[in-house]
Amino acid sequence: xxxxxxxxxxxxxxxVTLVALPTQMLAVRRGWRLSRRLPIWWHRNAxxxxxxxxxxxxxxxxxxxxxxxxxxxxWLDIPVIASLMPISFVAKSEVATWPLFGLFAKLQRSVFVxxxxxxxxxxxxxxxxxxxxxxxxxxxxxxxxxxxxDVVLPFRSALLGAARAAxxxxxxxEVWVQPLxxxxxxxxxxxxxxxxxxxxxxxxxxxxxxxxxxxFTAGGIDVEIVWGxxxxxxxRTDRKALAVDLESAVRADLLGVLRP
Numbered sequence: 438x439x440x441x442x443x444x445x446x447x448x449x450x451x452x453v454t455l456v457a458l459p460t461q462m463l464a465v466r467r468g469w470r471l472s473r474r475l476p477i478w479w480h481r482n483a484x485x486x487x488x489x490x491x492x493x494x495x496x497x498x499x500x501x502x503x504x505x506x507x508x509x510x511x512w513l514d515i516p517v518i519a520s521l522m523p524i525s526f527v528a529k530s531e532v533a534t535w536p537l538f539g540l541f542a543k544l545q546r547s548v549f550v551x552x553x554x555x556x557x558x559x560x561x562x563x564x565x566x567x568x569x570x571x572x573x574x575x576x577x578x579x580x581x582x583x584x585x586x587d588v589v590l591p592f593r594s595a596l597l598g599a600a601r602a603a604x605x606x607x608x609x610x611e612v613w614v615q616p617l618x619x620x621x622x623x624x625x626x627x628x629x630x631x632x633x634x635x636x637x638x639x640x641x642x643x644x645x646x647x648x649x650x651x652x653f654t655a656g657g658i659d660v661e662i663v664w665g666x667x668x669x670x671x672x673r674t675d676r677k678a679l680a681v682d683l684e685s686a687v688r689a690d691l692l693g694v695l696r697p
Contacts, residue, residue, distance in 0.1 A: 443653035473523035480520040488657040495664030502569035507617035509578040510586040566602030594680035616665035618690035625656030
């Protein structure tokens with residue numbers, strides 16, 4: 438029965454995509470404001486099709502520029518976060534080459550980073566700084582990889598340098614950096630135990646299509662989002678100390694959700 442329901446959900450999502458995809462391509466090409474709002478509609482429909490229910494605690498600050506720093510569990514983090522507000526992501530360069538998902542990332546106006554080349558990272562930092570200075574809300578996964586969802590890996594400080602670049606090159610006086618916690622709590626109404634974590638978490642060792650199918654057939658997934666206190670970043674801020682502070686905040690909120 439779950440397979441039949443999943444097949445219907447995929448058909449529904451395909452129909453929504455057939456409408457949204459060409460519209461978003463045109464909106465991005467023309468620079469329409471719709472290009473910022475349409476992805477929210479698509480991601481919310483995608484979550485509904487997959488049976489993913491999102492509960493939100495707190496809210497993003499209204500101040501701009503804003504850099505959001507969540508923990509990273511799965512590709513599912515993308516539609517979960519993107520369903521909340523107009524937002525763009527910092528992604529690994531290889532994501533741009535993925536079938537369909539790469540196109541989605543480009544239409545979300547993502548910034549792609551080649552972490553194997555220092556010069557490429559510098560260019561990406563400059564692009565990210567420009568987007569921040571222009572008022573775009575950007576999402577950076579500071580762990581640099583995904584986890585099982587019940588731990589937080591060390592936050593890397595390198596791309597937090599984009600916040601400083603937004604000040605030095607973009608003319609901003611300060612940038613707000615806000616931690617965000619993504620906590621997957623239930624599958625089919627039951628708490629997610631350690632054995633069930635791989636059904637949601639995606640470390641890259643599992644091929645994407647079967648993992649995607651597993652989400653559609655899971656029987657519903659609950660995820661809680663916690664917005665932490667935003668930190669101001671200015672010329673006096675130590676980005677390494679800030680990375681440790683953000684990591685600690687996300688870890689505390691994750692434990693608060695998973696172990697109430």
